[in-house]
Amino acid sequence: MSIPKQLKPRLICKSSSEYFPVETYRFQGSDGGLLDIEYEAIFPKDKIVKRPPGMWRYREALPFPVEAEPVSFGEGFTPMPRVNVHGHGIFLKQEQLFPSGSYKDRGATLLVSHAKRIGVQHCVEDSSGNAGSAIAAYCARAGITCDIYLPASTSPAKIAQISAYGARLRLIPGSREATADAVMNAATSSYYASHVWNPFFFHGTKTFAYEIWEQLGFRAPDAVVLPVGNGTLLIGTAIGFEELLKAGEIEKLPKIFGVQAELCAPLLGSEPSKTDRIEVTPSQQTIAEGIAVARPPRGQQILEVLRRCNGRVLCVGENEIIASLRHMCRQGFFIEPTSAATLAAIPKVFRDKAWQSEYREPIVVSLCSGHGLKASEKVAEISQTRPV
Numbered sequence: 148m149s150i151p152k153q154l155k156p157r158l159i160c161k162s163s164s165e166y167f168p169v170e171t172y173r174f175q176g177s178d179g180g181l182l183d184i185e186y187e188a189i190f191p192k193d194k195i196v197k198r199p200p201g202m203w204r205y206r207e208a209l210p211f212p213v214e215a216e217p218v219s220f221g222e223g224f225t226p227m228p229r230v231n232v233h234g235h236g237i238f239l240k241q242e243q244l245f246p247s248g249s250y251k252d253r254g255a256t257l258l259v260s261h262a263k264r265i266g267v268q269h270c271v272e273d274s275s276g277n278a279g280s281a282i283a284a285y286c287a288r289a290g291i292t293c294d295i296y297l298p299a300s301t302s303p304a305k306i307a308q309i310s311a312y313g314a315r316l317r318l319i320p321g322s323r324e325a326t327a328d329a330v331m332n333a334a335t336s337s338y339y340a341s342h343v344w345n346p347f348f349f350h351g352t353k354t355f356a357y358e359i360w361e362q363l364g365f366r367a368p369d370a371v372v373l374p375v376g377n378g379t380l381l382i383g384t385a386i387g388f389e390e391l392l393k394a395g396e397i398e399k400l401p402k403i404f405g406v407q408a409e410l411c412a413p414l415l416g417s418e419p420s421k422t423d424r425i426e427v428t429p430s431q432q433t434i435a436e437g438i439a440v441a442r443p444p445r446g447q448q449i450l451e452v453l454r455r456c457n458g459r460v461l462c463v464g465e466n467e468i469i470a471s472l473r474h475m476c477r478q479g480f481f482i483e484p485t486s487a488a489t490l491a492a493i494p495k496v497f498r499d500k501a502w503q504s505e506y507r508e509p510i511v512v513s514l515c516s517g518h519g520l521k522a523s524e525k526v527a528e529i530s531q532t533r534p535v
């Protein structure tokens with residue numbers, strides 16, 4: 148099969164309509180707008196299936212030169228067993244099995260590969276823990292130094308992991324937003340390897356969609372259930388399926404359900420079909436620390452994506468998260484509370500009859516997003532107490 152000639156990827160700031168070469172160190176447009184990558188993904192299946200089972204098998208769909216060497220541990224192509232989650236049969240991607248223990252490695256391998264290619268020697272990143280661990284791991288592999296900004300309340304295992312990789316820790320008192328504000332100063336003078344601002348990150352997470360497509364026998368599922376904090380997996384997954392649709396590889400987009408914790412649910416009040424506005428709602432501390440993002444910078448983009456995918460936001464309470472964690476651990480899935488939050492929403496997905504009427508037995512895919520070892524003390528505490 149002959150491969151069509153691809154256009155060179157470039158960065159675009161949609162709010163100011165500016166274009167930048169991908170080699171730039173800037174992370175926003177001149178009006179402070181968010182950057183995206185303009186790129187045409189192609190899927191030469193005959194080549195893809197002959198490559199090792201990892202996310203770099205989709206080389207022609209990634210904005211990184213096909214001939215260049217990525218910074219990689221051979222990650223991806225995570226198993227996708229069929230599992231009974233709260234009484235419903237779904238496919239469950241084992242994203243906790245990535246080298247640093249969460250799906251964030253999908254974004255980190257592409258972002259750090261790109262950073263290395265353009266000559267970055269030092270970078271900064273802010274995170275609730277897992278994106279910081281992923282960036283620190285790949286920077287260690289690439290020989291790039293990094294400073295990782297974290298809320299001081301981050302799970303001790305994540306702090307220990309980041310420090311072990313040799314990253315410099317910057318622990319910030321207060322909320323996740325206080326940490327995001329603190330990194331901004333540093334980001335003006337260092338490369339900002341942000342999983343939120345840097346679009347290379349979600350062009351890595353989009354491989355989650357490609358793998359589902361391939362593992363289902365080159366077809367799309369009916370629905371995907373994802374966590375939403377900053378939306379890096381949700382935006383990436385939607386881009387991935389939209390690229391497959393555009394390339395004629397699937398016939399329609401799956402419905403996307405985004406899951407938030409009731410105690411921090413800025414997207415819940417903003418039903419995607421009705422508004423572009425993100426509700427600024429008071430938020431409280433939740434055990435699902437990975438999705439505790441009260442002001443997601445890409446909030447509007449998340450709503451646009453959900454609208455295009457006929458999606459919805461669902462919320463789960465702390466007791467539902469705890470029950471879900473116990474349920475999953477008792478089946479052998481050792482996951483962190485944030486992962487359990489996503490799976491706590493599965494009964495609500497199946498209770499929503501409106502979308503299911505079209506399908507006899509809908510194909511639903513979700514994931515274990517982070518490993519239990521990331522928050523082992525919390526998991527132990529929850530699993531040893533009696534259910535409420």
Ligand SMILES: Cc1ncc(COP(=O)(O)O)c(C=O)c1O
Binds near residue numbers: 275438
């Ligand atoms: C385990 C886990 N799951 C889900 C998320 C949600 O992330 P996002 O919405 O930014 O993709 C995070 C973010 O840190 C996480 O650590």
